[in-house]
Amino acid sequence: xxxxxxxxxxxxAEKNKNTNRPASHILIAPIRKxxxxxxxxxxxxxxxxxxxxxxxxxNYMLYSIDYEICNEYNIKYAxxxxxxxxxxxxxxxxxxxxxxxxxxxxxxxxxCPQCSKIYEESEVVKFKVKRCCDDDEVLxxxxxxxxxxxxxxxxxxxxxxxxxxxxxxxxxxxxxxxxADAVGCTIQKVSMWGxxxxxxxxxxxxxxxxxxxxxKTKNYYYSID
Numbered sequence: 207x208x209x210x211x212x213x214x215x216x217x218x219a220e221k222n223k224n225t226n227r228p229a230s231h232i233l234i235a236p237i238r239k240x241x242x243x244x245x246x247x248x249x250x251x252x253x254x255x256x257x258x259x260x261x262x263x264x265n266y267m268l269y270s271i272d273y274e275i276c277n278e279y280n281i282k283y284a285x286x287x288x289x290x291x292x293x294x295x296x297x298x299x300x301x302x303x304x305x306x307x308x309x310x311x312x313x314x315x316x317x318c319p320q321c322s323k324i325y326e327e328s329e330v331v332k333f334k335v336k337r338c339c340d341d342d343e344v345l346x347x348x349x350x351x352x353x354x355x356x357x358x359x360x361x362x363x364x365x366x367x368x369x370x371x372x373x374x375x376x377x378x379x380x381x382x383x384x385x386a387d388a389v390g391c392t393i394q395k396v397s398m399w400g401x402x403x404x405x406x407x408x409x410x411x412x413x414x415x416x417x418x419x420x421x422k423t424k425n426y427y428y429s430i431d
Contacts, residue, residue, distance in 0.1 A: 209241070209301070210245060210250065212300050212303065213232065213245075213271075213300060214271075214275075214279070216300050217230070217232075217279070217281055218279055220294055221279070221280065221281045221282070225280070227282065228281075228283060228289045228290065229281050229282065229294075230270055230271050230276050230281050230282065230283040230284050231254075231268060231269065231270050231271070231290035231295050232251065232268070232269040232270070232271070232295060232297045233260055233266035233267070233268055233295045233296045233297065234266055234269070234296070234297050234301060235264075235266060235267075235298050236256070236257075236265070236266070236267055236378060238298065238301050239256075239267055240308060241301050241304060242269060246269075249272055250272055250275065251271060251272065252269060252270050253267065253268075253269055254268045254269060254270055255267065255268040256378070258291065259291065260292075260293065260295070260296060264346075264387055264388075265380075265384055268290065270284075270290075298347065302347065314327045314347060314348065315327060315348050315366070315390075316330055316336055316345035316346065316347055316348065317346050317348055318338035318340070318341065318343050318345055318346075319343055319344075319345075319346050320338065320341045320343040321338060321340055321341055321343075322390055323340060324348075324363075325338075348388060348389065363389065363390075363391045364399055364403075366389045367389055367391070367396055367399055367400065368404055368409060368410070370385055370388055370389050371385065371400065371404070371410045371427045371428065371429065372410065372429050372430075372431075373429065374427070376429075378428065379427060379428035380426060380428075381425065381427070382396040382397045382400065382424075382425070382427075383396075385427060396427075397425075400412060400425075400427050401425065404427075405427075409430065410428065410429065410430060411427070411428050411429065412427050413425065413426065414426070
């Protein structure tokens, strides 16, 4: 399966739905950022932002398809933020087909966007369309680093918080709200667990760091590696 062909096919399909509507941009979850490196190196794609909010909710990395490629396929280029933050620009459903090539050390779980219930992959793996058993909402995919080895009897959500933070480099640091959205728990849980336990034990880094796109008055969390 050719990843670039899949990306381009989705863009063209979106264009064909309405030729007057832009289909030039791509939003992906930060955990999949390495997937697109080769396309950026070859100028097929251009990274525009490492942290942008979608109308769908959640924070994503924003890419644009090269302007010349858009012209070649008659794809209208988005100029305004409202044009490229729509749900249709989220490409994780396309890139997830290639997880096996990039994420051998990572695990998945799923969260209901309505009730926030978390499902382990084993609970829903047999279903092509994964839905919440309580309210029938389509589940959102969450990808975590492999469960880290730790001391202490941590709960499942505490391990997920640690695993997620451990996957973040300093330039990818997230605040408590962003981590809570990614893991599927409360902001208060991330703040208390991250600041009072993990940071104090030296398992993660926490601090005010120089990220231009973020508010410097907040605490951000990232890996010790």
